[in-house]
Amino acid sequence: MLTPHWLPTGWFQVGWSGDIPVDEVRPLRYFGRDLVAYRDGGGTLHVLDAYCRHLGGHLGYGGRVQDDCVVCPFHGWHWNGGGNNVHIPYQPDRPNRSRRLRAWPVREQFGVVYLWHDVASREPSWExxxxxxxxxxxxxxxxxxxxxxxxxxxxxxxxxxxxxxxxxxxxxxxxxxxxxxxxxxxxxxxxxxxxxxxxxxxxxxxxxxxxxxxxxxxxxxxxxxxxxxxxxxxxxxxxxxxxxxxxxxxxxxxxxxxxxxxxxxxxxxxxxxxxxxxxxxxxxxxxxxxxxxxxxxxxxxxxxxxxxxxxxxxxxxxxxxxxxxxxxxxxxxxxxxxxxxxxxxxx
The missing domain is CATH 3.90.380.10 (Naphthalene 1,2-dioxygenase Alpha Subunit; Chain A, domain 1)
Known part of the structure; x- marks a missing residue:
């Protein structure tokens, strides 16, 4: 048989809904990756790769939520729930559209937070x-x-x-x-x-x-x-x-x-x-x-x-x-x- 490895595909729990209040940012680490979870003003939960694509600041340590984005504590770059850079405060008319953060599929059900993991970045095939x-x-x-x-x-x-x-x-x-x-x-x-x-x-x-x-x-x-x-x-x-x-x-x-x-x-x-x-x-x-x-x-x-x-x-x-x-x-x-x-x- 194919011997199990440490990067299986599927839904996995990464916490409970109460762990991440509205407008709060939390660092996570799963599957050998640093992640960041935040809940926007509307209560929607987002999980992204943790490191800002500008100079690599960790969004989970000192980052904040503003305009439904997570804001890097290093230089203030704004990343939305889809992983796109939508605002650079000292260059407001030109966000960096070529760099993205990976946005991870998440679900919340009965207070449990699930994250979908797949090494090929395929979308969820079941719920x-x-x-x-x-x-x-x-x-x-x-x-x-x-x-x-x-x-x-x-x-x-x-x-x-x-x-x-x-x-x-x-x-x-x-x-x-x-x-x-x-x-x-x-x-x-x-x-x-x-x-x-x-x-x-x-x-x-x-x-x-x-x-x-x-x-x-x-x-x-x-x-x-x-x-x-x-x-x-x-x-x-x-x-x-x-x-x-x-x-x-x-x-x-x-x-x-x-x-x-x-x-x-x-x-x-x-x-x-x-x-x-x-x-x-x-x-x-x-x-x-x-x-x-x-x-x-x-x-x-x-x-x-x-x-x-x-x-x-x-x-x-x-x-x-x-x-x-x-x-x-x-x-x-x-x-x-x-x-x-x-x-x-x-x-």
């Missing part, structure tokens, strides 16, 4: 899923608490690759050994299309593999969208929706975000009740992170028979998000030795 309607029909009609503020959790830069996180969607066996479930969960449903890989697993001894008439109670549904976004619905006595996002920063490092929506339940108005439920819903992820942060990519993996089909299907599906790129450093596999990283990012 981020709607976590309330797309993870399963049983979640759509329920009433949820807002994720903010207690359900917004940032784990920071971690030494792991999005592919390792993605492969949890094909690995129900780990729940018993990492998370202490009494039984091995089993797959109830699986499907895929060009942008999504869906799996639903059932917890408890009553479930049978790929049972066609299985219901949605006591299940975990994962809708992977590309390699960086995992939309999860956990059903049972209450329903919890979780977006787990893994976004490459530099070679060897990804940033991880967790966004949690809890179904509204009686008693949630008791002080501390919602926070306690958030803590319970997020308590298991650090165990996974410890493993992912010290994991080596096995290619090919030595799989037990019951594991093989799902892993093979997922890895084959994921290949489409790793376009051939001369500047994309690979995640080296065990077959190549113990070194996991190769090269430098050259987007």
């Amino acid at each position: 981020p899923p709607n976590i309330f309607t797309d993870t399963g029909p049983h979640t759509a009609a329920l009433d949820y608490h807002p994720a903010s503020p207690h359900g917004l959790i940032r784990y920071g830069a971690l030494p792991l690759h999005p592919q390792l996180v993605l492969e949890n969607a094909a690995d129900p066996i780990h729940f018993r050994y990492v998370h202490g479930t009494r039984h091995h969960p089993v797959f109830l449903r699986r499907w895929e299309d060009d942008a999504h890989w869906f799996s639903q697993i059932g917890f408890g001894s009553r479930w049978r593999e790929m049972e066609p008439d299985s219901h949605n109670g006591d299940t975990l549904s994962i809708l992977a969208a590309g390699v960086g976004l995992s939309f999860t619905s956990l059903s049972g006595s209450s329903n919890t929706l979780i977006l787990l996002s893994t976004t490459p920063v530099d070679v060897g490092t990804s940033e991880m975000f967790q966004t949690v929506w809890l179904e509204r339940l009686p008693g949630d108005d008791v002080p501390g009740a919602v926070e306690s439920r958030i803590d319970a819903a997020t308590a298991q992820l650090p165990h996974d992170i410890t493993i992912w942060s010290h994991q080596r990519f096995e290619d090919p993996p030595a799989l037990a028979t019951v594991e093989g089909r799902a892993f093979a299907d997922l890895r084959l599906w994921a290949r489409r998000f790793y376009p051939e790129s001369a500047g994309a450093p690979r995640l080296l596999s065990a077959a190549n030795g113990t070194v996991q990283l190769e090269g430098e990012m050259r987007p």
Whole structure:
């Protein structure tokens, strides 16, 4: 297979809407590039390459918003949301029309900020899923608490690759050994299309593999969208929706975000009740992170028979998000030795 590299194509989370107020400028760094995010006076969010094309000032440090543009702190050049220079204060009649900043496609949905990355600068070919309607029909009609503020959790830069996180969607066996479930969960449903890989697993001894008439109670549904976004619905006595996002920063490092929506339940108005439920819903992820942060990519993996089909299907599906790129450093596999990283990012 094509070994995963550090410049995959797709939508990736780069923060939450509240991180970037109106008329504010914020520096970002993802995919080995320095970026700048700003929100114009109308509230529209823009993400551009960070360095002014005049003399290379970083727009994210000291830059400001004026007339819906980000203004360079060095010499005051104005760059609009499309990456065009539209004003030079000491040459107002002649902006520099030959230099542009790359303008990155962005989306905001339910308070999550997504950025589209593609090494060939192709436009988005699909949209981020709607976590309330797309993870399963049983979640759509329920009433949820807002994720903010207690359900917004940032784990920071971690030494792991999005592919390792993605492969949890094909690995129900780990729940018993990492998370202490009494039984091995089993797959109830699986499907895929060009942008999504869906799996639903059932917890408890009553479930049978790929049972066609299985219901949605006591299940975990994962809708992977590309390699960086995992939309999860956990059903049972209450329903919890979780977006787990893994976004490459530099070679060897990804940033991880967790966004949690809890179904509204009686008693949630008791002080501390919602926070306690958030803590319970997020308590298991650090165990996974410890493993992912010290994991080596096995290619090919030595799989037990019951594991093989799902892993093979997922890895084959994921290949489409790793376009051939001369500047994309690979995640080296065990077959190549113990070194996991190769090269430098050259987007």
